[in-house]
Each structure stands twice: as C-alpha cells, then as structure tokens.
Amino acid sequence: MVLPFRLPLRAVVLSIAVAAGGEFAGSPAVAAAGGPFLSHQALYELSLVKSRGGNAISNARGRILYNFSGNTCEGYTSEFRQVSELDSGEGKVTLSDLRSSSWEDAAGKTYRFKIDARMNDSDSAPVDGIAERVGDHITVKLKEPVNKTFDLDGQIVFPTEQIQHIIAAAREGKSVLELTVYDGSDNGEKVYNTLSVIGQPIPGDRATASPDPSTASEAMKSMTRWPVTVSYYDRDATAKDGEQTPVYAMSFELYENGVSRALVLDYNDFVISGAMGKFDVKDSKPCK
Numbered sequence: 303m304v305l306p307f308r309l310p311l312r313a314v315v316l317s318i319a320v321a322a323g324g325e326f327a328g329s330p331a332v333a334a335a336g337g338p339f340l341s342h343q344a345l346y347e348l349s350l351v352k353s354r355g356g357n358a359i360s361n362a363r364g365r366i367l368y369n370f371s372g373n374t375c376e377g378y379t380s381e382f383r384q385v386s387e388l389d390s391g392e393g394k395v396t397l398s399d400l401r402s403s404s405w406e407d408a409a410g411k412t413y414r415f416k417i418d419a420r421m422n423d424s425d426s427a428p429v430d431g432i433a434e435r436v437g438d439h440i441t442v443k444l445k446e447p448v449n450k451t452f453d454l455d456g457q458i459v460f461p462t463e464q465i466q467h468i469i470a471a472a473r474e475g476k477s478v479l480e481l482t483v484y485d486g487s488d489n490g491e492k493v494y495n496t497l498s499v500i501g502q503p504i505p506g507d508r509a510t511a512s513p514d515p516s517t518a519s520e521a522m523k524s525m526t527r528w529p530v531t532v533s534y535y536d537r538d539a540t541a542k543d544g545e546q547t548p549v550y551a552m553s554f555e556l557y558e559n560g561v562s563r564a565l566v567l568d569y570n571d572f573v574i575s576g577a578m579g580k581f582d583v584k585d586s587k588p589c590k
Contacts, residue, residue, distance in 0.1 A: 340521065340559045341371040345580035348386060351566065351573040359572040361389040364398075366576060375589035377407040378462055388572075397422050404486075410463040411435040415486035429490040433460065444490045458482045458493060465560060472500045472528040472556070482537065494534045494549070501529035504555065515581035516563045527557040 348364040364386030372378035384400045404415040417429040427447035433454070434441050440454040459467065464483050471479045479498040506524045516522050533548035550569060554562040565576030 340561055341584040341586040342561065343367070343369045343580075343582045343584060344516075344561070344578060346565060346576040347579045348384075348567075348574050348576050351575045353572045354570075359388060360391045362572065362574055363387050365579075369584075371584060371586070372405075373587055373589050374408040376587070377405055377412075379403070379405050404461070406460055406462045410460055410466075413460040413462075413484075413486075417486060427489075429486055429488075431486055431490050433484060433486070440484065442484070442490070447489055450490075452491070454484055454493065455482070458484050461485045464496070465556075468498050468500065468530060468532075468556065469558060469560065471498070472503070472530070473558070476500060483534075493537045495537050496535070497533045497548075499531045499533075503528055512564065512577075514563055514578040516557075516561060516578055519581055519583065521583050522557060522559075522561065525557045525559055525561075527555045527563075530554055530556045 344367075346366040346368075348362065348366065350359060350362040353359040364384060366382070366384045369381040370378065380403070382400075382402045384398070386398045386400075388396045388398070390396070399420045400418075402415065402417045404413065406413045411434065413433045415429070415431060415433075418426060420426050429444070430446040431442060431444040433443075435456065438456045440456055440458055442452055442454060444450045459481055461483065464481055467481055468479060477500050479500065481496050481498070483494050483496050484492075485494075504527045506522070506526055510517050531551060531553040533551040535546050535548050539546060547570070550567075552568060553564075553566040555564045556562050561581075563578050567574040567576060
C-alpha cells in the first residue's frame with residue numbers, strides 16, 4: 303500500500319501549481335503558452351472519496367496550503383505544505399506532514415528543491431539538491447539525503463516545465479501527452495514517466511456544478527480551463543504482461559493561467575478529493 307500523500311510529491315504539487323511563463327528550451331508551442339501567470343495562495347480541504355482493494359481506509363482528512371510567486375525574469379518560487387490523517391480502522395491512524403520549497407527559472411534550465419516528509423512525528427531524511435540542464439543532459443547535485451552527483455537524460459522535464467507543456471498541448475487541441483519528469487521526490491533520484499489525458503476546453507462563462515473560490519474570483523472568470531488526468535509511472539519498474547500500473551493518478555481542472563481546481567488524487571488503494579477552501583491573488587512584480 304502506498305504511504306498516504308507521499309509519492310510522488312510533484313503529483314500533488316502539480317495539481318495546484320501555477321505554470322511558469324517564458325521561453326522554455328522546448329518547442330515554439332511551449333514557449334507560446336507563456337502568459338500572465340498568477341501569483342497566489344490556495345488552501346485545499348482533503349477528504350476521502352472511496353477506498354478499494356484489501357487495504358480498506360475508513361477515513362482520511364487533511365489540508366494543502368500552496369504559495370506561488372515570481373515572474374519570467376526572476377524565476378518562480380513555490381512553497382507547499384500538506385498535513386494529512388489517514389485512518390485504516392481499528393485505531394490505526396497515520397499522520398503525515400509533507401513540506402517542500404522549490405525555485406525554477408523560466409527557461410527550464412535550473413531547478414532547486416528542498417523536501418521534508420514526516421510520518422507520525424518520526425524523523426525523516428530530507429532531500430536537498432539542485433538540477434541543471436547542461437548541453438544534452440541534466441546534472442543533479444544532492445546535498446541530502448546523501449552527497450551525490452549524477453546525470454539524467456536531457457529530454458526529462460522539471461515540474462513547472464511539465465505544467466507548461468500540458469497547457470501548450472491543451473491549447474493545440476491535443477488529448478494525450480507523454481513526458482518524463484524529475485522533481486526530486488523520494489530519495490532525490492526517482493524519475494517518473496507520465497501520461498496526461500486532456501479533455502475538451504471549458505469556457506470561463508460556463509457554470510459549474512460545484513463552485514469554489516476560484517470560480518468566484520474576478521481574476522478567473524474569463525479564463526478557459528481543461529479537465530486533465532495525469533498518471534505517474536515508476537520509470538525503473540518492470541511492466542507486468544506488457545502493462546504497468548501507475549503509482550499514482552490525479553485529475554483536476556487546469557486554467558490557462560496555471561491555477562487548478564477540483565482535485566482528485568488516486569493512490570490506487572484509496573481516492574482523495576481536494577476542494578478549494580480559500581483562494582487569494584497575490585501582487586506580482588513585473589519584469590524590469
């Protein structure tokens with residue numbers, strides 16, 4: 303059974319992250335997806351949707367607090383905290399506290415990250431490192447949990463760049479997008495293959511059956527959004543009978559300015575919803 307709200311980190315962060323604008327070192331379509339992205343703070347209330355399989359979950363609750371700020375000149379900073387409680391019955395409760403901070407430049411060349419995850423107040427090994435795109439590869443330098451340097455394939459994308467690619471694909475009318483992503487999660491060495499399925503655009507003036515602070519915000523009312531499902535696969539795992547089960551899958555509605563709503567986080571054994579409880583637009587500094 304997957305530990306609650308742990309793996310992979312970026313699957314949770316992705317669902318609420320603002321996409322970075324600017325000129326990524328990818329296709330012109332990706333660069334064209336850049337625009338006036340929104341600095342904001344969002345609070346999400348987590349609750350159990352359903353439990354399946356032999357590892358039944360009787361209850362789950364928690365909160366995600368996410369802060370995003372920056373611009374195409376200075377890069378983008380995100381701060382994320384998720385506190386969750388998972389009740390598997392018979393008095394067995396697991397409390398998790400996941401915190402991360404990261405910075406990514408708008409060109410998708412540098413990604414700095416710090417991650418700290420705790421279970422039931424136990425000590426954990428934090429992850430601290432930097433990944434830089436150098437020529438045709440990416441060099442990762444870890445400070446924690448161990449001092450280590452290694453290289454990754456240059457086609458791998460960083461988290462904010464992943465969001466940028468999804469928005470570009472949605473605007474082009476594509477329904478499927480495959481990317482390999484590095485986010486520094488797990489022990490700082492994990493790489494995930496991802497499959498994004500993108501639905502038809504939802505105009506900003508279309509009413510929603512479940513409004514939240516994002517749909518009520520004046521800054522969001524004119525924005526188009528797309529239903530998106532992203533599945534994460536362990537790149538190093540062996541497929542069984544030619545098929546591989548995702549470690550984790552998530553669904554959300556992604557606005558063209560990068561904000562997301564209507565989270566559904568699928569951990570295979572159980573499914574969690576994330577309803578937006580608070581949404582505040584922050585002042586953004588324009589590029590000089």
